[in-house]
Amino acid sequence: DAGVTQSPTHLIKTRGQQVTLRCSPKSGHDTVSWYQQALGQGPQFIFQYYEEEERQRGNFPDRFSGHQFPNYSSELNVNALLLGDSALYLCASSPSGRGYNEQFFGPGTRLTVL
């Protein structure tokens, strides 16, 4: 059983560009959350998707948007990239949308903005 997978592993972009990161949840999981982890910091919640809708959002600007597909996979899009967007982006999945269920994390996508 494959766990949470993310692509690409690494990505280098320049300021002002747009980027799309992808996530496939663990089998049987229908809820996907995205987190941003800056170097030396704990992950910060970006948003969560359930039933193809954004259910909850953290304190991130509208430049950060997402999508969930019918197969529960998800994309994170970031427009007008800033140097400060350089971070490890983590995707986590969980079953059934219940808040207390543990979230399973993927290996992350390392985004570098030059």
Place this chain on the structure above:
Amino acid sequence: GNSVTQMEGPVTLSEEAFLTINCTYTATGYPSLFWYVQYPGEGLQLLLKATKADDKGSNKGFEATYRKETTSFHLEKGSVQVSDSAVYFCALIRGGGTSYGKLTFGQGTILTVHP
């Protein structure tokens, strides 16, 4: 809002030493508490969890007890190994309301274990 505070790091220990990493939290209601571990170049792995007061989570020799009276969830291990070297994150999640499904993390504690 919810918050998690971890002890200042990094922590450096010799193999077989006793480990404690302090974690305190602020949250309304009854959150679930977690410890995640991150090895170099990898994502987060759940180490242990506790879902109600006085629960003890344990895994791979690590333990943590949910103390509601002190709002704490300190991580302990009796004898650390070099392979335990990693970054450890304390986190909470609270069901219902605006925090539904959202993990709130501490800043992380770097643990280095020397032979």
